[in-house]
Amino acid sequence: MRSNKILLLLAAVLILSTSLKAQESVAKSPEFLKYENSKWVDSVMAKLSPDERIAQLFMIPAFSNKGPDHKKEILKHIKEYKIGGLIFMQGDPKTQLELMNDYQQAAEVPLIGAIDAEWGLGMRLDNTISFPYQMALGAIQGEELIYDMGVEIARQLQRTGLHINFGPVVDVNNNSLNPVINYRSFGEDKLNVTKKGIAYMQGMQSQSLLATAKHFPGHGDTDTDSHYALPQINHPFERLDDLEMYPFKELINAGIGGVMVAHLDIPALDSTGAPSTLSKPIISGILKERLGFKGLIVTDAMNMKGVAEGNEPGEVDKKAILAGNDLLEFSEDIPKAIAEIRNAINEGLITQAEIDSRCRKILAVKQWVGLDNYEPIPVKNVVKDVNNPEAIWLNRKLAEASLTLLKNDNSILPLQKLDTLKIASVSIGASKPTKFQKTLKLYADVHNFQLGRGAKASYITDLKKKLEEYNLVIIGMHDFSIRPRNEIKLSKEIENFISEYAQKNNTVISLFKNPYVINKLQDIEKSDALVVAYQDSEITQELSAQLIFGGIGASGKLPVSVGEKFKAGDGLDLKTNLRFKYTVPEDAGMDSKKLGTAIDSLMHQAIEAKATPGGVVLVARDQKVVFYKAYGLHKYSDTIAVEKTDLYDLASVSKISTALPALMKLYDKGNFDLEAGIDDYLPYFRNSNKADVPFRQILAHQARFKPWIPYWKTTLRNNGSYKWNTFKKDSSARYPVKVSDELWLHRNYKDKIYKAIKKSPLEEEAKYKYSGLLFYLLPGIVERITGEDFVEYINENFYDKLGSTTVTYNPSEKFDLDRIVPTESDFNFRHEVIHGNVHDEGAIMMGGVSANAGLFANANDLAKLMQMYLNMGEYGGVRYIDDSTLKEFTKTQFPENDNHRGLAFDKPYLEYKGEDSNTAKNASADSFGHTGFTGTMVWMDPQEDLLYVFLSNRVQPTRENTRLYKLNTRTQIQQALYDAIQ
The missing domain is CATH 3.40.50.1700 (Glycoside hydrolase family 3 C-terminal domain)
Known part of the structure; x- marks a missing residue:
């Protein structure tokens, strides 16, 4: 029976050996091997003594967050022993690069620099990017992003003076209790692990950064951490070959440059109980001979308990070399290790020729990564370079895809x-x-x-x-x-x-x-x-x-x-x-550096010039919010910083944000006619000079209406005091309209506003002249058509569905004042700082509810409404307005009359007028939007699918402050958006 078992085992080994030899024939040699016998390698070898050639096989840890004593110790190893390289640990990229430049200058043979950067430099260094852990990457469908990550990690490592990444981890994590691999693995599917590992490796090596697959022969199925003890894996040879070693075989065939050996006790591969790092059957027998790996074999850290327990420093390094490793990391005693290996040579356990061969391999790696022509790497901007916009965007793409x-x-x-x-x-x-x-x-x-x-x-x-x-x-x-x-x-x-x-x-x-x-x-x-x-x-x-x-x-x-x-x-x-994606400019084909630098500069210029105490800018392209930032203070005398969520008085932006969407919706239903007049919906106007004037002309500001009426002035006596029958200090049934805490308007004054509009004379010529008169009437018109309260109607049909929860009239009734940005110090009418109520006098006398002005919002919630317009009536999976209606309302109505306006919407001038234009030079003829007296602007450009929101309170301290206009800040920022489009 026993002899039968032996025969079966021998047959299995023969089959496996044949299979592995077949694999060996297709194994792709690492690229660096072409330099093993180069002139540069020959010249370096000629300069090295036998012991110095041994020293090239060692890599010691270097920290950039330790003091000068640590640096002296590293320099000692470099100068006295001529070690082969350094593995960098904790610190920061700037200090690390400065140190690496110093270390390279001290080295007679250039040093190889390595790091554990499984998820990027952030694994070890502060102020750097951490890409998702490999388990998250394992969730991604496809490998293109993984390859891109490999490319970017290579660039970042090279920018910080490094040449080897001890990654990827290609252990198959099939044990949920694994305390050391777990989230560092691509998962439990060997095929997924392999595909992701190859993509990651190929990305790095395409940039001549050496990748290192770890932890051979597979550290996935253990519940022991080899940092603290020696894990044992008790699986038969067939299972290990089919599962644990599968990714390593495939990466070797794909040409990976390095393999790191784990500290594992695997009886099926080596019955002596020796850690795999010290096992000649595993390293020389399986990895080199059977799998045909000719690349760089690296040990896991030699100070880990899994290998160090029971082995003295120096002695354990000798065992690792005898087992077949090329490069040892974290050796604890370099001079003793060199001495032990020299003794092994003298004892005939290994030849100097074998040591020289491994030394040549390490030097070949150095030449492949460019160290034969080494020059110090500039330190300036290194932190900025490793946190570049493309890497930040890639990080988001990886997380999103996972x-x-x-x-x-x-x-x-x-x-x-x-x-x-x-x-x-x-x-x-x-x-x-x-x-x-x-x-x-x-x-x-x-x-x-x-x-x-x-x-x-x-x-x-x-x-x-x-x-x-x-x-x-x-x-x-x-x-x-x-x-x-x-x-x-x-x-x-x-x-x-x-x-x-x-x-x-x-x-x-x-x-x-x-x-x-x-x-x-x-x-x-x-x-x-x-x-x-x-x-x-x-x-x-x-x-x-x-x-x-x-x-x-x-x-x-x-x-x-x-x-x-x-x-x-x-x-x-x-x-x-469905809705906004909040992302980075590169995601929408824009340059974040150009965009951010330009907007920051223009906003700081405006604030320093006291054109506005602060503001908020939001930019979206392709329904992706790519810029959303707050600047400055609420008031010049304040210490309250502007927050992105703060509400601003939108002023005339209200014209396209309140009654207009309601009119467009009613137009869709056939309940509103652009060719009808005010009198068709408000009979009060039938016998006026405004009867029969089509809405199309009124909304296009070509109806001969006066621009505005200073209603508030009719409430004052000649001496500036209020007329007794107009205002009272306290509210009552007769005086219910709040203008300020101590100013309550008579309930019938709204009728006087209607009367003033009705009786106002018309301009002589029917040409473009901006007028806000209609917009005081529109809420009443909407109410007559719908039979619903105006505010409830627009809330229910638009703002609530959009999720625009801060778009509101009379915001102080809903929000704390510290969330509402104040506007003007009013010395003419209300004699107070306008804060929490509408700035426009006519709108406040309408109870704060007008389509001319009165609406407040934060930039994000206002942008949802504007994006709905830009989408031609749809947002969040809801159709609000028919696309044909939006196209009608946003087109230029009377260009033949030199009128550039749409229906309520502003449009670019028919001819660009330089700094006197109302938009940026690159704004398309299809674009549309509106500006507001308080210093606001919204603009949409269908040609570029571009949305721009600018909120400010330029009327601080008073409306006489026109610096924002003179600086042309709003349109200059708008031009910066086009300049940033790649």
């Missing part, structure tokens, strides 16, 4: 019918509003709550009572460590809270944690929607919120199985472009 939608019952995502939803969000593990919650609020009026890990039962009970008021709850589960480990540190009460709400209707959960924790949370899989973001970062939080509201879609697939709840490969595709 998002995985595991549940979406009844297609609850993306959220629709916002006007029917009362939404609460709960960030678990947070003590203050998270980026996730702040991004949710960009889309709708989401009420935010936080549930910290230490929350008491009474707090949870109180929170549950508050949540009863909402018909949709969004839960964000945040991580509690920098890296997404497979652990839960929540109280039982919080776990019960998650379980309870996961089973309720209309619950959406976004998991910013390791997906393995799903198996540790009861009932989480029962939520209506479950989004997995893999890790907790500002980018994943931001993008998850955008996914929930349809700013982006989802295509990720789970790279690992989660118990019986979800299997690897699970994930729903969600294609959507």
Whole structure:
């Protein structure tokens, strides 16, 4: 029986050996090998003593956050022993590069520089980019982005003086309890791991940066961390060959330059119990001979307990060299290691020729990466260079592509019918509003709550009572460590809270944690929607919120199985472009440097010139918000900084934001006729000089109407005091209209405004002349047509559905004053700083509700309405206005009369007039928008799918401040948008 087993084993080994030899024949040699016998390598070898050639096989750790003593120690190893290279650890890119330049200057043979940058420089260095962890990358469909990441990581490493990345990790993580690989692996599917690993490797090596596949022969199926002990993997040879070693074989065949060997005890490969790092059967027998790998073999850190336990420094290094390794990292005693290896040569355990061969291999790598022509790398702008816009955009693309939608019952995502939803969000593990919650609020009026890990039962009970008021709850589960480990540190009460709400209707959960924790949370899989973001970062939080509201879609697939709840490969595709995507300019074909620099400069210029105390600029292209920034203060005398969420008085931008969308909607239904006159909807005007004047002419400002009427002046006596029958200091049934806290207008004064408009004379000639008179009447016209209250009508039909929760009249009734930017110090009429009420005197005398002025909003909520216009009537999956109607209203109506206007919308002048023009030079003839007296501007250009919102309070301290006009700030910024289009 025993002899039969031996025969079977020998047969299996013979079959495997034959298979592996076949693989060896297709293995692609690493590119650097062509330099093994180059003139440069020969010249360096001639200068090195036998011991110095040994020293080239060592790489020691270098830190850029340690002091001069550490630097002296490194320099000693470089000068005295001529070590081969350095592996950089913690620090920052600028200091690291300065040190590397110094170290290279001290070295007779250029040093190879390496780093563990599995997810980029951010794995080790401050002020650098961290790309998603490999588990998140494993969720991405396709490999193009992974290749691009490899290219970018190579550029960043080279910019900081480095030549080798100890990555990618190609361990197949098929053990959810793995404490050391886990989220660092592409997942449990060997084919997915292989494809992603090859793409990552090819991206790096296309830039002549050496990639290193790790941790051979496969560290995925263990629950022991080799940093602290020696893991044992007890699988038969066939299983190891078919699964654990599969990615390594394929990467070798694809031409990877380096392989890192793990510290593992694998009896099926080496029955002696020796760590794989010290195993000649594994390294020389399998990796070199059977797999045919000719590239650089690197040890995992030689100070890790998995290899160091029971082995003395120097002695362990000798064993690693005898096993077949080329390059040893983290050796703890270089002189002793050199001595031990010299003794091994003397004892005949290894030859000097073998050492020389490995030394040549390392020198060949140095030549391949360009060290044969080494020059110091400039330090200036290194931090800026490694945080370049393309890398920032790539990072967002990777995170976005990884998002995985595991549940979406009844297609609850993306959220629709916002006007029917009362939404609460709960960030678990947070003590203050998270980026996730702040991004949710960009889309709708989401009420935010936080549930910290230490929350008491009474707090949870109180929170549950508050949540009863909402018909949709969004839960964000945040991580509690920098890296997404497979652990839960929540109280039982919080776990019960998650379980309870996961089973309720209309619950959406976004998991910013390791997906393995799903198996540790009861009932989480029962939520209506479950989004997995893999890790907790500002980018994943931001993008998850955008996914929930349809700013982006989802295509990720789970790279690992989660118990019986979800299997690897699970994930729903969600294609959507419903609402704004908040992103970077490059995502919309714009140059972020040009855009940001120009806008910042022009806004700072305006603030320094006191053209406005502050402002907000929002830019969107292709329905992607690519710039959204606040500047300055509320008032010159304030210390209150402008926030992006602050509300501004829109002034005449109200003209296209209030009654106009209502008129267009009514036009669609046939309830409003552009050829009708005011008298057709307001009989009061039948016997006036304005009867029968078509709305088309009025809206195009070609109806001979007077520009404006100073209604407020009729309320004053000659001495400047108020007429007794017009205002009172206190409100009453007869004086209900609030103009200020101590100024209440008579209820019938609105009729006087109508009368003044009715009796106002007409201009002599029917040509373009801007007039706001009609817009005082439009709310009444809308009410007569619809039979509904004007404000309720536009709220219900537009703002509520759009999620434009700050677009409002009389904002002080809804918002705190510190969120509302003040306008003018009024010394003529109200004798106070106008704050929380409309600046326009006529509008305030209409109770703050007018289509001429009166509307307030923040830039983001106003932009939703404008994007709907730019989309020709559609936004968020809702059709508000027919596209033919938008095209009619936004086209130039009477160009033959030298009138550039649309219907209420402003248009570019028929001929560009330089600085006197109302738009940027590059604004197309199809573009449209409006400006406002308080210093506002919105503009849309269908040719470039470009949206521009500019909010300011230039009427500070008074309306006499016209510097914003003189500087031409608004149109100069608008031109900067076109200049930034690539």
